[in-house]
Amino acid sequence: MMRAERPHRFAGFAILLGLLVLTVGLSLTVGARAVPWDEVWAGLLGQIDSIGAAAVAVRVPRTALAVLAGGALGLAGAVMQGISRNPLADPGILGVNAGAALFVVIGIAWFDISGAQNFLWLGIAGAGLTAVFVYLVGATGQGGATPLKLTLAGTATSVAVSAFIIAVVLPRNDIAGSVQSWQVGGVGGARFDTLLPAVPFAVVGLLLSLASARVLNALALGEELATGLGQSVALGRLMAAAGAVVLCGTATALCGPIGFVGLVVPHLCRMIAGVDYKLVLPLSTLAGASMLGLSDVLGRVVARPNELDVGIVTAFVGAPFFIWTVRNNRMRGL
Amino acid sequence: MTQHHRLETRELSAGYEKRVILEDVSLTIPAGKITAIVGGNASGKSTLLRTLARILQPKAGNVLLDGNSVHHMPSRKLAQVMGLLPQSPIAPEGITVADLVGRGRHPHQGVFSRWSREDDRAVFRALEATGTEELAERDLDTLSGGQRQRVWIAMALAQETDLLLLDEPTTFLDVAHQIEVLDLLVDLNTAQGTTIVMVLHDLNLAARYADHLIAVGGGGIRAEGAPQQVLTEELVQTVFGLSCRIVTDPVSHTPVMVPIGRHKAVEKHKDAAA
Numbered sequence: 001m002m003r004a005e006r007p008h009r010f011a012g013f014a015i016l017l018g019l020l021v022l023t024v025g026l027s028l029t030v031g032a033r034a035v036p037w038d039e040v041w042a043g044l045l046g047q048i049d050s051i052g053a054a055a056v057a058v059r060v061p062r063t064a065l066a067v068l069a070g071g072a073l074g075l076a077g078a079v080m081q082g083i084s085r086n087p088l089a090d091p092g093i094l095g096v097n098a099g100a101a102l103f104v105v106i107g108i109a110w111f112d113i114s115g116a117q118n119f120l121w122l123g124i125a126g127a128g129l130t131a132v133f134v135y136l137v138g139a140t141g142q143g144g145a146t147p148l149k150l151t152l153a154g155t156a157t158s159v160a161v162s163a164f165i166i167a168v169v170l171p172r173n174d175i176a177g178s179v180q181s182w183q184v185g186g187v188g189g190a191r192f193d194t195l196l197p198a199v200p201f202a203v204v205g206l207l208l209s210l211a212s213a214r215v216l217n218a219l220a221l222g223e224e225l226a227t228g229l230g231q232s233v234a235l236g237r238l239m240a241a242a243g244a245v246v247l248c249g250t251a252t253a254l255c256g257p258i259g260f261v262g263l264v265v266p267h268l269c270r271m272i273a274g275v276d277y278k279l280v281l282p283l284s285t286l287a288g289a290s291m292l293g294l295s296d297v298l299g300r301v302v303a304r305p306n307e308l309d310v311g312i313v314t315a316f317v318g319a320p321f322f323i324w325t326v327r328n329n330r331m332r333g334l
Numbered sequence: 335m336t337q338h339h340r341l342e343t344r345e346l347s348a349g350y351e352k353r354v355i356l357e358d359v360s361l362t363i364p365a366g367k368i369t370a371i372v373g374g375n376a377s378g379k380s381t382l383l384r385t386l387a388r389i390l391q392p393k394a395g396n397v398l399l400d401g402n403s404v405h406h407m408p409s410r411k412l413a414q415v416m417g418l419l420p421q422s423p424i425a426p427e428g429i430t431v432a433d434l435v436g437r438g439r440h441p442h443q444g445v446f447s448r449w450s451r452e453d454d455r456a457v458f459r460a461l462e463a464t465g466t467e468e469l470a471e472r473d474l475d476t477l478s479g480g481q482r483q484r485v486w487i488a489m490a491l492a493q494e495t496d497l498l499l500l501d502e503p504t505t506f507l508d509v510a511h512q513i514e515v516l517d518l519l520v521d522l523n524t525a526q527g528t529t530i531v532m533v534l535h536d537l538n539l540a541a542r543y544a545d546h547l548i549a550v551g552g553g554g555i556r557a558e559g560a561p562q563q564v565l566t567e568e569l570v571q572t573v574f575g576l577s578c579r580i581v582t583d584p585v586s587h588t589p590v591m592v593p594i595g596r597h598k599a600v601e602k603h604k605d606a607a608a
Contacts (some may be wrong), residue, residue, distance in 0.1 A: 230408075
């Protein structure tokens, strides 16, 4: 009688779905080169006779990548905030993206690894090991893995890992350029042959994460009450974290460590839909896809004829939001 | 009507990390009754409740529900029989009363199962029983302390368990709200036969509202039984180290503990304290 009858919950889905459609439209049409509509259409159909149509054809995988990675990061951020009960948790702050990046960079620099599939496995392994490491560090001492200790452990790990990445890349002039642009986070070089192998990974991460909604709803009431409600805390956290880790590893392997999407998006979704993760998780997926897509469009427009990498744009959008979140005492706990 | 379950401990030792707080405790919770666990600060009363509720792993011995160890049975199955309300439960900011109470349905739902009519009915019954129907759409944050505690109890009721464990359900409430919450638990106990086990700070309220008292102190159970038998001047002296008089509550005819202390007592009682 009293649940799910709130009209704005469904309105939230409609609005975000509309925004995503708009984002895809903009991402295909807007760019360093303005393309007339008939050439956009030709490009979509794969007829790349004109320069405009060719530009659009390149934008198709790029748009797909932005939507996939953005959705993954938005969802992963919401899951991580749920696991740690910390409004500041995000794949960047918990060090998971940096861990994924470290593994990919080491793979390139030390083992000469190449190929989309290999980068995906490396990214997921790096994200997973970092998540375990951060959790273990955060869980030492009294009180176990409190949200605050997890955040501190994650931030410290993130900084250390990022420094280590620089140390790995610095002596290697041959790879420095390519790693650096990847490290900033970009979707510009997207191709379908590197994108398609990532789809199964993204689907697994998506399903695991969405299935953990009710676990996160129970964990939101604290470990004791969650246990009292019959939820195994360790198992629940493990399942949710596995989903988030696969999503982060996949997104990072594809376009480098992109920050702030996982931080900003869940907050916006909570403002729309409230605290129920059954709504927040799917909404965060939609909103994350839109945010990264729109950031990419913005990056193409602001510095014409050059482009800003999307990781820089999300930082510009996300950093002020981060500060606002910290200052806003309404965000004191989840 | 509620099914009666047998909750007992066998040679239970419990505590935190390396510290053992309770040793060799064997007791049986009377089914269908209200049991209050009393004792001084850090005496182990919460430890006992939390071990009964399988939040804490025992150091030795067992907690048995109908003969099966609560620490080894599937957590979700146990949660369909035994509910828990921790001392200071937390809730996400901005959660509505209806949403919070609905989360009590957790053990009755599967991973992909949808919210059912039965869930709706259980939530409605819980709101009704606690007189919180009118608050259903309100944010938890906007409620008074007493209302909030009623809502938390409603959440535990929505779980629809035959046993309910509560860790100091009256803390932080003023005296009127304390009585309100305890009356509510008696309602639940008489209407549905729910077995209630609660930790209470206030000896006199415990003696008034419980059918069965368990006094915890010195690493074990000091006394247990009906309040009239348990709440004696000697027991208060051993458990709390406090001299007192026991008189009879004119309202409920249960024992009332009146502390003596060093000041304010008229001469006769001072002698008794000495």
